[in-house]
Amino acid sequence: MRLKAKITLGVLFLYLMMLLVSVLGYYYLKNLNGKARTILEDNYESLEFSKNMLTALDAMPLDRSSALQRFENNLKNEEKNVTESGEAAATAAVRKGFEQLKRDSIPGTGVDKTIRQSIYVIMDLNMQAIVGKNEIVKKIADRALLYIAIISGVCFLLGFSFVYNFPGYIANPIHELTKGITGIAEKKYSQRLHFKSADEFGELATAFNTMAQRLDDYEHSNLARILFEKQRAEAVINSLRDATIGLDNKNTILFANMPALQLLNMQESDLVGKPATEAGKYNDLLTFLVSRQDNAPLKIVVDGKESFFTREQVNIHYENERIGHVIILKNITSFREQDQAKTHFIATVSHELKTPLSSSDFSLKLLEDDRIGHLTTEQRELVESLKQDNLRMIKIVSELLNLSQVESGNIQLQPQPVSPDQVVRYALDAVQKQAAQQQISIRTSLPEHTPQILADVEKTAWVLVNLLTNAIRYSPEGADIALNVEQQDERMLTFSVRDKGKGIPAAFREKIFERFYQVPGTQHQTSSGLGLAIAREFIEAQGGTIGVESEEGKGSMFYFRLPVAV
Known part of the structure; x- marks a missing residue:
């Protein structure tokens, strides 16, 4: 039977x-009402x-004619309402006595007594009938109450x-179904429903x-493969030597391999499985790694030893949508140590070379002095060539010393309010001779009331000298x-x-500020690629910035900006 039919039948x-x-x-109720009406009627x-x-008989002595009339009317009504056994004979006796009473002129005779006795008989019969019918009605009422009570019960x-069972009949299967669906949602696929009914x-x-x-x-058909792939992915992640999160x-x-957990x-x-903000409440390194965006090296103390790492972030995409990212910490401690060793080596070698080079430069100057002796023309040319090579070596060694200071972080700066005019004059004095040799003029534009920087x-003038030297070196003779x-x-x-030189191709403009880099085809014999x-x-x-604007065939403009002194 269908569920709808069961509900309908219920x-x-x-x-x-x-x-x-x-x-x-x-x-x-209708039967009782009929019985009551019968008794009444x-x-x-x-x-x-x-x-x-x-009452009419009692009134005979006072008003005979009126009493006879009332008696007549009630007697006629009684004759029409004869219902009980024996009531007809008593009513006939009353009629007979009443007819004789009408003929007698003297009241109070035995006829009056006979009439009264007959009336009492009528009243007695009706009273007995009322009692009997009342018993019958009572029995009917009791029986009705019994039947109604039984049926109502x-x-x-x-x-x-x-009412008690039917809601459960409907709700219990729904509850079991909800429980089963919840189990399926929790991947409890062994969940089953057992309903014996053949309905919906x-x-x-x-x-x-x-x-x-x-x-x-x-x-079960995919579980083994999924577990294998999961274990393989975890093995790959844990086998990475770099800390990965x-x-x-x-x-x-989502995951963190063993090197990351150790760090x-x-x-x-x-x-x-936890939000990074929650997991990083008591770990500053985790908070730092999650919030940091740059890739500058960072120092972490591991087992009492300083180690250096670079942070890389790789975004993970699926179907052209970013679904997460991976943070990788690469250990660059060994490279850092090698770089420091290189820097120390360069500084040591440069310092050791600078002293003999300075001495040889002094010796070459002495050779040019006529007080030492006169040189032939060929000898003077050789000394001049040696002098230029020596100056070039001294410049390279100085640049290497500056580079070692930069790499070691030991740049000795003494920033102070200084007039731009002072920097410009210092630079012009340093390059004036070189510019005159190539017949190049330097046009200077320095507005009045320029604020101090x-x-x-010394370092700022060195930068400006380097830019002017490069401009002189790569400009045609006689240019401005x-x-x-x-x-x-x-x-x-x-x-x-x-x-007004040849300019720098767009592909090389971002690289010219890298160490030892020179634009292909423009290498100069006196350039080391370290100046910029x-x-x-x-x-x-x-606290400043430096940059270049250039266009091939139309020259270049190198610039730097420094903060104004407050």
């Missing part, structure tokens, strides 16, 4: 029970008529059972069990070089050097 049964009680109550009216006739028990719930249980069985089969789009930590000094259970005079100083905003002052790299370090160390 409601119909309750309706029929209510209808049966209503019909039974109506029947007995048959017996009570006869008693009323009898009473009126006795049965209806109540059936209705109570229906039975069909639902069959469909649910089929679905659960198929999911269970699918889960994976996070999703909500910054929830963070945390357990895997304290990291995986906060800079190290523009040296401009201008204030573009309230906080920075700009120094720029514009030449050192210049950038000097300017940035003073």
